[in-house]
Amino acid sequence: MSDKPIYVTQPFLPPLEEFTAYLERIWENKTLTNGGPFHQQLEKALCEYLGVNHIALFNNGTIALITALQALKIKGEVITTPYSFVATAHSLLWNGIEPVFVDIDPNTLNLDPSKIEAAITSKTTAIMPVHCYGHPCNVEAIQEIADRHNLKVIYDAAHAFGVDCHCGSVLNHGDLSVLSFHATKVFNTFEGGAIVCPDAKTKRHIDQLKNFGFVDEVTVDVAGINGKMSEVNAAFGLVQLNHIDAALDGRKKVDTLYRSLLKDVVGIKCLEDTGKKVANYSYFPILVEQDYPLTRDELYQKLKDCNIYARRYFYPLISQFPTYKNLNSSNSKNLLNALDASEKVLCLPIYPDLENGEIKKIVNVINKDGKS
Numbered sequence: 600m601s602d603k604p605i606y607v608t609q610p611f612l613p614p615l616e617e618f619t620a621y622l623e624r625i626w627e628n629k630t631l632t633n634g635g636p637f638h639q640q641l642e643k644a645l646c647e648y649l650g651v652n653h654i655a656l657f658n659n660g661t662i663a664l665i666t667a668l669q670a671l672k673i674k675g676e677v678i679t680t681p682y683s684f685v686a687t688a689h690s691l692l693w694n695g696i697e698p699v700f701v702d703i704d705p706n707t708l709n710l711d712p713s714k715i716e717a718a719i720t721s722k723t724t725a726i727m728p729v730h731c732y733g734h735p736c737n738v739e740a741i742q743e744i745a746d747r748h749n750l751k752v753i754y755d756a757a758h759a760f761g762v763d764c765h766c767g768s769v770l771n772h773g774d775l776s777v778l779s780f781h782a783t784k785v786f787n788t789f790e791g792g793a794i795v796c797p798d799a800k801t802k803r804h805i806d807q808l809k810n811f812g813f814v815d816e817v818t819v820d821v822a823g824i825n826g827k828m829s830e831v832n833a834a835f836g837l838v839q840l841n842h843i844d845a846a847l848d849g850r851k852k853v854d855t856l857y858r859s860l861l862k863d864v865v866g867i868k869c870l871e872d873t874g875k876k877v878a879n880y881s882y883f884p885i886l887v888e889q890d891y892p893l894t895r896d897e898l899y900q901k902l903k904d905c906n907i908y909a910r911r912y913f914y915p916l917i918s919q920f921p922t923y924k925n926l927n928s929s930n931s932k933n934l935l936n937a938l939d940a941s942e943k944v945l946c947l948p949i950y951p952d953l954e955n956g957e958i959k960k961i962v963n964v965i966n967k968d969g970k971s
């Protein structure tokens with residue numbers, strides 16, 4: 600077997616010459632950051648592409664999450680999911696907020712709205728759900744609960760670039776949505792992120808927060824942070840945006856082939872492809888069920904022995920890390936579905952250039968009974 604390693608993802612890189620043309624312009628006009636021309640151009644282009652009204656770019660998604668919480672002055676307790684990347688809950692701790700973990704729906708692996716209300720206390724100020732793997736949360740149910748209890752909703756939409764639910768971009772739901780443009784994401788700027796804001800006033804406030812709190816040259820009215828995206832990153836984003844549709848199409852083909860090849864494999868369950876009009880195929884999670892001949896970890900190892908690097912996203916749960924495990928809401932009895940998913944899930948390699956032959960090789964390893 601040809602054994603070029605296959606990683607869970609490969610960064611999406613547009614043609615280098617296109618990028619160097621942008622770099623030459625940076626060298627000419629000597630604006631390196633602080634909301635320069637490429638930064639402004641990328642904000643505008645992303646609004647158009649994503650179908651949203653206002654975007655504030657950031658240097659990464661985590662600083663954007665932290666700033667979104669600052670912008671809405673969130674305090675006390677925030678209800679969130681344990682089934683996510685650690686940055687979701689970390690952004691709460693960085694704001695002195697207590698994360699309150701609520702279990703997920705076993706089918707969508709998103710926060711289960713029917714379990715949110717029981718977790719609300721007098722200290723609850725917001726809900727921070729995640730559109731896990733780019734599958735939209737039940738945004739209507741979540742908004743209804745938020746309205747009833749006067750809570751803000753901040754979506755960690757790091758996986759949801761370009762995802763539409765039935766009523767347009769999923770990023771228009773909640774008070775704010777936060778994107779990540781990290782190298783491993785569907786759309787990347789090497790490092791980067793953004794906050795999708797509903798109106799110009801909110802964007803202005805967020806732009807001040809990400810620039811140390813400067814309102815004008817001599818006025819600083821809050822303790823802002825440095826969350827600015829540089830011109831190099833913004834330029835890369837612009838180049839990449841020209842190729843994003845082809846990249847998403849490539850991912851879709853991978854998703855389709857996996858689904859058809861895995862359809863009849865006993866004990867392997869693919870997540871259902873529902874709840875959205877436009878998907879981004881950002882991940883390809885499978886659940887390794889009881890009737891599969893190997894455990895999830897055995898399959899993970901077997902793939903690794905064949906130079907195929909699947910990832911256990913999300914294992915362990917955030918609530919199992921030392922920083923979080925002593926919270927009341929981290930009690931595993933409270934999080935049975937999340938725990939179950941974290942013990943069954945395996946994200947298979949998916950990226951635009953993954954070849955059909957490679958996909959078949961991966962499925963063959965999964966399909967071959969027993970231990971390697």
Ligand SMILES: *Cc1c(COP(=O)(O)O)cnc(C)c1O
Pocket residue numbers: 659660661662683684686687729755757758778779780781790791792
């Ligand atoms: C990637 C990711 C983040 C963090 O984004 P960075 O840009 O890497 O800081 C936050 N939440 C989720 C769910 C992510 O997948």
